[in-house]
Amino acid sequence: MGIGVEFSHHERGPSQSEISLRYTDAMTMADYTMTYRLVVKEVAVRHKVYATFKPKPHAGHTGSGMHVHLSLFRGSTNVYYDGKKPYHLSDEARAFIAGLMRHAPETMLVTNQWIKLV
Numbered sequence: 001m002g003i004g005v006e007f008s009h010h011e012r013g014p015s016q017s018e019i020s021l022r023y024t025d026a027m028t029m030a031d032y033t034m035t036y037r038l039v040v041k042e043v044a045v046r047h048k049v050y051a052t053f054k055p056k057p058h059a060g061h062t063g064s065g066m067h068v069h070l071s072l073f074r075g076s077t078n079v080y081y082d083g084k085k086p087y088h089l090s091d092e093a094r095a096f097i098a099g100l101m102r103h104a105p106e107t108m109l110v111t112n113q114w115i116k117l118v
Contacts, residue, residue, distance in 0.1 A: 001035065001039070003021060003022075003032045003035065003036060004021065004022030004024070005019060005020065005021060005022060006020040006021065006022045006023075007019075007020050008020070011062060012062045013061040013062040014061060016061075016062065019036075020069070021033065021036065023069075023071065033068075037053065037066070053066035055067075070096075072092070072096070079092050079093070080092060080093035080096070081093075
């Protein structure tokens, strides 16, 4: 499908896997992420199983929910890194994290809209 994969491996829980998509620009990555989710779910349906991206789909087992790695570069410089700051997080990184936390409820309306009780 043209979506680059950085790596994939089995996680500790039953039927749990991790697939890391290769980074790209934000808009392309958004398209790849939504395409990936839809394709995984459609392939699962064809095999009469259910795919979920919830972090803990099975009580008492480890999960492998969909998580996202975020980075920001200016040229080849990692904007989130500052070796002089606590935890090496730049002011831009701290502001970005604060924005994620502030807008998490609205963001989850888009990113976590599939709910299926089994």
